[in-house]
Amino acid sequence: MNHDLGRLPAIFKRYPKSPESLIAVLQDIQKEYQFLPSEALAETARVLEVPLSKVFSVSTFYNAFSLHPKGEKVIRICVGTTCHIRGAKQIQEQLESQLKIKAGETTPDLKFSIETVSCVGACAKAPVVIVNEKYHGPVKVSDYKKLVKGK
Amino acid sequence: MRLSSTGQLTQLRTKCQAAAKKHKKKVLVCCGPGCLAAGAQKIADRFRTVLKQKRIAGFSVQALKETGCHGFCEQGPLVVIEPGGTFYTKVKTRDVEEIIDRSVRKDEVVQRLLYKDPRSGKSIRDWAKIDFYAHQNRIALQKLGQIAQCDIEDYIAGGGYAALAKALTKMTGDRIIDEVTTSGLRGRGGAGFAAGRKWRTCKDVQSDTRYVICNGDEGDPGAFMDRAIMEGDPHSVLEGMIIAAFAVGSSEGYIYVREEYPLAVVNLQKAIEQAEALGLLGNDILGTGFSFSIKISRGAGAFVCGESSALMKSVAGQVGEPRAKYIRSVIKGLHDRPTVLNNVETFANVPVIIDRGADWFAKIGAKNNSGTKAFSLVGKVRNTGLIEVAMGTTLRKIIFDIGGGIIGDRPFKAVQTGGPSGGCLPQSQLDLPVDFDSLTKAGSMMGSGGMIVMDDKTCMVDVAKYFLGFLVEESCGKCVPCREGLYQLHRLTIKVSEGRATEEDLSTIEKLSEMVIIGSLCGLGKSGPNPVLSTMKYFKDEYLAHIRDKRCPAGVCRELITYEITPDCTGCMACIAVCATHAITGKKGKVHTLDQAKCTKCGACYAVCQHDAVLVS
Ligand SMILES: Cc1cc2nc3c(=O)[nH]c(=O)nc-3n(C[C@H](O)[C@H](O)[C@H](O)COP(=O)(O)O)c2cc1C
Numbered sequence A: 001m002n003h004d005l006g007r008l009p010a011i012f013k014r015y016p017k018s019p020e021s022l023i024a025v026l027q028d029i030q031k032e033y034q035f036l037p038s039e040a041l042a043e044t045a046r047v048l049e050v051p052l053s054k055v056f057s058v059s060t061f062y063n064a065f066s067l068h069p070k071g072e073k074v075i076r077i078c079v080g081t082t083c084h085i086r087g088a089k090q091i092q093e094q095l096e097s098q099l100k101i102k103a104g105e106t107t108p109d110l111k112f113s114i115e116t117v118s119c120v121g122a123c124a125k126a127p128v129v130i131v132n133e134k135y136h137g138p139v140k141v142s143d144y145k146k147l148v149k150g151k
Numbered sequence B: 001m002r003l004s005s006t007g008q009l010t011q012l013r014t015k016c017q018a019a020a021k022k023h024k025k026k027v028l029v030c031c032g033p034g035c036l037a038a039g040a041q042k043i044a045d046r047f048r049t050v051l052k053q054k055r056i057a058g059f060s061v062q063a064l065k066e067t068g069c070h071g072f073c074e075q076g077p078l079v080v081i082e083p084g085g086t087f088y089t090k091v092k093t094r095d096v097e098e099i100i101d102r103s104v105r106k107d108e109v110v111q112r113l114l115y116k117d118p119r120s121g122k123s124i125r126d127w128a129k130i131d132f133y134a135h136q137n138r139i140a141l142q143k144l145g146q147i148a149q150c151d152i153e154d155y156i157a158g159g160g161y162a163a164l165a166k167a168l169t170k171m172t173g174d175r176i177i178d179e180v181t182t183s184g185l186r187g188r189g190g191a192g193f194a195a196g197r198k199w200r201t202c203k204d205v206q207s208d209t210r211y212v213i214c215n216g217d218e219g220d221p222g223a224f225m226d227r228a229i230m231e232g233d234p235h236s237v238l239e240g241m242i243i244a245a246f247a248v249g250s251s252e253g254y255i256y257v258r259e260e261y262p263l264a265v266v267n268l269q270k271a272i273e274q275a276e277a278l279g280l281l282g283n284d285i286l287g288t289g290f291s292f293s294i295k296i297s298r299g300a301g302a303f304v305c306g307e308s309s310a311l312m313k314s315v316a317g318q319v320g321e322p323r324a325k326y327i328r329s330v331i332k333g334l335h336d337r338p339t340v341l342n343n344v345e346t347f348a349n350v351p352v353i354i355d356r357g358a359d360w361f362a363k364i365g366a367k368n369n370s371g372t373k374a375f376s377l378v379g380k381v382r383n384t385g386l387i388e389v390a391m392g393t394t395l396r397k398i399i400f401d402i403g404g405g406i407i408g409d410r411p412f413k414a415v416q417t418g419g420p421s422g423g424c425l426p427q428s429q430l431d432l433p434v435d436f437d438s439l440t441k442a443g444s445m446m447g448s449g450g451m452i453v454m455d456d457k458t459c460m461v462d463v464a465k466y467f468l469g470f471l472v473e474e475s476c477g478k479c480v481p482c483r484e485g486l487y488q489l490h491r492l493t494i495k496v497s498e499g500r501a502t503e504e505d506l507s508t509i510e511k512l513s514e515m516v517i518i519g520s521l522c523g524l525g526k527s528g529p530n531p532v533l534s535t536m537k538y539f540k541d542e543y544l545a546h547i548r549d550k551r552c553p554a555g556v557c558r559e560l561i562t563y564e565i566t567p568d569c570t571g572c573m574a575c576i577a578v579c580a581t582h583a584i585t586g587k588k589g590k591v592h593t594l595d596q597a598k599c600t601k602c603g604a605c606y607a608v609c610q611h612d613a614v615l616v617s
């Protein structure tokens, strides 16, 4: 897949050109493109003068990075301890079966991704589901329609 | 305006206080994590709009404050009218106008929004008199919820940065370290290492450069104290860090923030900019010649990066793998330079200690465990929220007096502290004083402050399996005992939960745990077996029920339970809608039937049934 790399220079400009900036640069690329296109990784390696293997190793070590495109709507289910004991698993399964994908996957039409996350710090409202940036909680199993359709 | 002396800071404080006094009242809208998730932003916006329209004498929109977490998340969204502490719970946007008309314009209360004490049934007006707050003792969280989130003037008006001024002009670095040492402050990030001693070591190492880092990784799932502080009272963290930097002689600092906390990054950044603009951070702080800068380093979603050496690698843009600590990171830390790493809450305690003195602080709490500890009290407890209690407070007091007991008055079963490194404590330990040493002795750990209450519907095998699964995912994979050992422990707990285990497997778990504890490189592996060991210690019967009777007493482990629909079914079809495998059939108004062959035991029907007509056995 070809991706418009034109947005990269603006990102590189924000940080000193040193290996120390690697994580911050990748985070901004992830935010801009919703994933890390392979061309962008190569470009990052060149600009920051870090071996591509290092860039790849950092990209795969941290959960925040994805090497695959994500859906328009990213549904993040909290599976932290509090959410777990308050029924996060049922909610996860309900969403997985409704969207016919597993956590970590994206629907073929690139509309939805499901992800899990361990605690988002809103435990008081457990179980919590975040759709794009919006927090929902306490979520009930029957709320799946609202989560999928709502904005 | 840049402040170039402590005198100017005092002047600014007087000015801010005078400005605040012009308003007869203050409206505090809690915008902490819990209330935000419940829609607090809309309420704050509505207040702003209506207040602008109404033009109330002696009140302006400036007296409307979006605050950090006030604490009682369960009752959110919260709105507090000060003075007087009128406490409104579960506020909706449509209540806003009435609150303004009756409680801001006049001195009346909106009765229906007050908190009702479940025991006496009486409404309580003043938040400080509610049981949830009355038993607390707030030091690190003192300003949280009382001041606007990102407002340095509010912070200064409340006495903020006075400790910094005192430290910079009236104390030497050594004096500050002595003070912190005498206070007995121990690190609030989990291990409880004496902060003063750490600072002393850092200062005594010969080096041209030293770093001060704040650990805001808060990886413990179920904990949100640090998030609340970073978002709601970021200046207290900055002030603590600047004092530490001055004490040890550092000019560069970092705050490492977990990537799941975007708002914390935004608010900290704002706070840094505000402090820089006033000359409280950056070059020549308060005209004293001392310079210190703080940068934010965003985490990227790895639990192990809360560990000191992994965190420092991550700050340097590398993969966050811990190293063996023959030499501690306080001696050889970031870029191999001496580095003070403390937790968010630890730093938030520092200004108060400097301000009020070590002796005052040391008197609070328990022996060798001075001060207070913040907890996120969550799970199956009635009053969930953010609390802070004196060290040595018993679990019973926290869970039953502050927490109000278990939801639905179900039986208490266990309380989990210390996250994936901690353990589950049973009923018999309820009178245990909560401090670093007592918790460790009981087989758990203080951890960073997650306190998760569990009732009889929580399966201890499932909890152990959950934590091991979490750690298997999060283990960095560098050392074999942790990577493979935890993996095998996880498999063994799965075996128990599926009813396939033998009693011999339990002794394998014990032996393997010992190996993982001894052999692992960092704290993740070294404490990883705690959840399984502590549940086996205190809930052996439950493990045996899974093994001998093939039964999960809590009704959680899928392989060992069945769901049934009882004749109480009203035929509302709610379960049919959520059953993913179409195992439930039936007509509206008629008792439904469940086809066991198709049932995957996901429990969705149980969760949606409003009529208690789904039975687990
Ligand atoms: C696996 C692992 C995860 C940790 N996570 C955190 C964390 O999220 N927050 C934290 O403050 N300390 C965490 N720690 C403890 C830190 O290594 C370190 O002890 C602490 O930040 C020191 O600060 P303190 O003395 O103020 O507690 C973790 C330790 C380990 C081994």
Ligand code: FES
Binding pocket: A078, A079, A080, A081, A082, A083, A084, A118, A119, A120, A121, A122, A123, A124, A126, A127, A128, B221, B222, B223
């Ligand atoms: S465990 Fe889900 S928000 Fe904390």
